[in-house]
Amino acid sequence: MEQELTGFLEMLRYEKAFSEHTLVAYANDVRDFLAFARGKAWNVRDIKYSHIHEYMTVLGKEYQPTTIARKQAALRSFYRYLVKKGVVTFNPFTLVKTPKKPSYLPKVFTVEEVMELLSSLPEETPQQRRNKCLLLLMYGGGLRISEVAGLRLGDIHFATGTLTIVGKRKKVREIPIGRVAMDCLKKYLPYRREISPFAGKSDAVFLTRSGKAITSRMVRYVFSQVISAMALERQLSPHALRHSFATHLLQNGASLRAIQEMLGHSSLSTTQIYTHLSVERLRSLYEQYHPHAK
Structure with missing residues (x-):
């Protein structure tokens, strides 16, 4: 076989x-x-x-x-x-029937935690500028690890403030990323040659010292180094930035359909997990502040 x-x-x-x-x-x-x-x-x-x-x-x-x-x-x-x-x-x-998967809610950062994480990132070296920029993009655009690692120079559109993202199954989408992330990109790009002397031979946005595109494993390592310094009581993965992006949009009034398009989900049912997150947040607030909650 x-x-x-x-x-x-x-x-x-x-x-x-x-x-x-x-x-x-x-x-x-x-x-x-x-x-x-x-x-x-x-x-x-x-x-x-x-x-x-x-x-x-x-x-x-x-x-x-x-x-x-x-x-x-x-x-x-x-x-x-x-x-x-x-x-x-x-x-x-x-x-045979597929075994029922356990339902779970993805872990997310609070808005305050994301702000603390991103504001604490140093920018003293070219590598640190790279690391801050890629994490900003993951939260600012809801990018998967593979998507930020695979980003190319031609995917950045400064005039419109958007990125062209090649997602799962080569599905292409164009997303806005906001002023903060775009400004970070503008500041970072001139430092690519300081990271690697071979930068001119590659169109990858985020490079290693050898001039190759940063790998998903390296993105995870960068995230783990940053998150360990925060000493959070719960464990969070890099994908939590993507979940947080969607959750914070929904909490501030964005429609599920818009979030679906920005995340690149093929089905709206996949995006609906974030409505459950919002219900959990409302329940938490209710139990914390309403006199009849307990």
């Missing part, structure tokens, strides 16, 4: 525009199942519900529902590909 798996991954990469991170996860998910099937002497071209049930039972002892759901999605997609190629006649993973 290795040849079929290679073709499957190429299809996801070039036709579906899956990210490298997702491709690696899907490849591992499929290989894990194929290895399990070999250990059981199953014919992977004739997988039945009983086989899948046994495999899912094993996964249930090791993984959370969210991970199991992704593994099922990978295998369902892989067998759909095999059906299309005539390798198998039926997709057995259509017989």
